[in-house]
Amino acid sequence: MSSPQPLLLDLAVHAAAVAHEARSVCPCGEATLADRSDGVVVRHGDTVAKAHAPDTDPGELKTRIDTAARLTDVFLTPLARTPVRLYGRLVSFWPHGSPVDPDDPDAAPWEAVATLLALLHRTPVTADLPVMRGPLKAARAVARLRADAGGHPAVGPIGRAWATLPAWARGEAPFPESGILCHGDLHLGQLVRLPGATGWRLIDVDDLGAGNPAWDLARPAAWFACGLLASDEWGRFLGAYRAAGGPAVPADGDPWPALDVPARALTVQTAARMVAKALADGRSLDDVETCVVDACARMASLPAQLTQDPAK
Structure with missing residues (x-):
């Protein structure tokens, strides 16, 4: 509206x-x-x-x-x-500030955003800081889809994938690790550069708060898992985050025990928003939207990994 x-x-x-x-x-x-x-x-x-x-x-x-x-x-x-x-x-x-150029994906500053996230996640949380709102936004996207989509065939796999997530990922319970400062809605559109400046900065504080830092890595992780982000770009992002001391994943080894649940939640949120937009535009799902809905269908049949405490 x-x-x-x-x-x-x-x-x-x-x-x-x-x-x-x-x-x-x-x-x-x-x-x-x-x-x-x-x-x-x-x-x-x-x-x-x-x-x-x-x-x-x-x-x-x-x-x-x-x-x-x-x-x-x-x-x-x-x-x-x-x-x-x-x-x-x-x-x-x-x-x-000037945003990332959406027409030049090869120039996406994955290392820069990963480094900014690591700096953010290493910042001490103040006592008055509210809770990070990422899971709440995901829950609202699913609720809006259920209310508006009627009998659309994508609602079923999206809802079933959502039901496999733990309560904290659906915004219904506290985070398993809530003492870390998080952005809450991280994507490349949240990155800008001021005229004449060489460095990037994050924007949009609406969801900023204390939460599980893996949520901030979850959207690129979800894109990688869905085949929408190349392994080279994912590797650059993850490597830069680890090199900057980011606490959301272990310093080496398999990152997915920490990332699996948040990445699933962001996949469901993305699918819900995509389907809602397609319905509002009066059109069928395109190839990318279909890919994300198909990922939800696969998720519903595979158990999620337990979320690992990033502090350990």
């Missing part, structure tokens, strides 16, 4: 105000970068305003923004520590 038009217009006005306060000269280029029910993002010049989901907790968002502001080597630095409220939505402000 798209946002109300007045929210988009006023969000642009607020973005412009922050841009002009922050800089004496404003490029004044404007664009809507995202318009979803869980996030509306507007750019004015080199300033970005994000209206967060309507159910966002103010205190938790403030803590997440403060955390990003402290971790300048990992996250894009917010332009303001305290969000404002607009049409019932909390709004935060950020510098605009």
Whole structure:
């Protein structure tokens, strides 16, 4: 569901105000970068305003923004520590960065994102930090599919794969290891680079929190398991994460006892979102979407590995 038009217009006005306060000269280029029910993002010049989901907790968002502001080597630095409220939505402000080029997958900075994750995971968790929301988002994606998809044939294998997961991976129980700082929704779209900068930074703090760090490795792991990520790219990502001292997997040996359950959960979440989008577009599943649904069907017949404590 798209946002109300007045929210988009006023969000642009607020973005412009922050841009002009922050800089004496404003490029004044404007664009809507995202318009979803869980996030509306507007750019004015080199300033970005994000209206967060309507159910966002103010205190938790403030803590997440403060955390990003402290971790300048990992996250894009917010332009303001305290969000404002607009049409019932909390709004935060950020510098605009250049994303990874989706049309040049060979140039994807796998080593950079792996190193940033390792730095994030090695950062001590503060007592006020909320729980990482990754499993909750996966559960919502499955619930929305069940509510909206009717008799679509993909709902069955997706639901059966979901049912094989332990309660913590479905957002129904605490993490088996919850003392590590996690991004919560890691993918290449969460990586940007500021003009003139050589290093990459993470964006999107909505799901940041204490949790199982394997969740942040789970999407590339799922892509690799589904055959959507080449073994060379997966090896580069995993090798860089280990080289940087990341705690989500053992320093050597088989990483899958730690990654299997989170990778399965992200596969189910991805499949649920893909099917929902295909239904909304009124079309059949494409080859990639079919591949992910087929992976769910295989998962339902294979037992998941027990999640390994990354601290051991």
